[in-house]
Amino acid sequence: EAGVTQSPTHLIKTRGQQATLRCSPISGHTSVYWYQQALGLGLQFLLWYDEGEERNRGNFPPRFSGRQFPNYSSELNVNALELEDSALYLCASSFLQLDQPQHFGDGTRLSIL
């Protein structure tokens, strides 16, 4: 069974540009979660999608947005990039059940120059 896949692995942008990160969940999982992890820090919850709808978002500005497609894949868009957006962006997927864990992809490392 294929795991959660994320692309690209690395992304280099400059300030003010826009970045798009992509995630394909494990087959059968309907929920997709996005996290930001700055170097040396903990996981910060960004967004949660389920069945194509945004269910919750973390304490991030509106320039962080995303969507979930009918096949449950998802993309995260970050507009007007700032230096502090440099981080590892992790996508996780799960079944929508309280006893089911989230499974993580390998992440996209976004570097802002």
Add this chain to the structure above:
Amino acid sequence: QKEVEQNSGPLSVPEGAIASLNCTYSDRGSQSFFWYRQYSGKSPELIMSIYSNGDKEDGRFTAQLNKASQYVSLLIRDSQPSDSATYLCAVYSGAGSYQLTFGKGTKLSVIP
């Protein structure tokens, strides 16, 4: 606000010893508990899940849950240098919240 607290460490143990990692949570309605291992620069990897009070063993790993005291722990027996990583505690709260709350993690260092 639902919180999950872990000692940040680093926790240093000699090779072959037992490493004990602890986690407390604030929401008494929490139902499901998970431990993830994260190597530096890598993504978190699920290593244990526990749902009811008591112990759950999987190889060298034992998860312990005490809902009355609102804590969950992870024991690693016969610690190996390859166990050196950050361990994240994650909790699903009750009331229909399908969102995991993660602790900040405990960094474990196993000394050869």
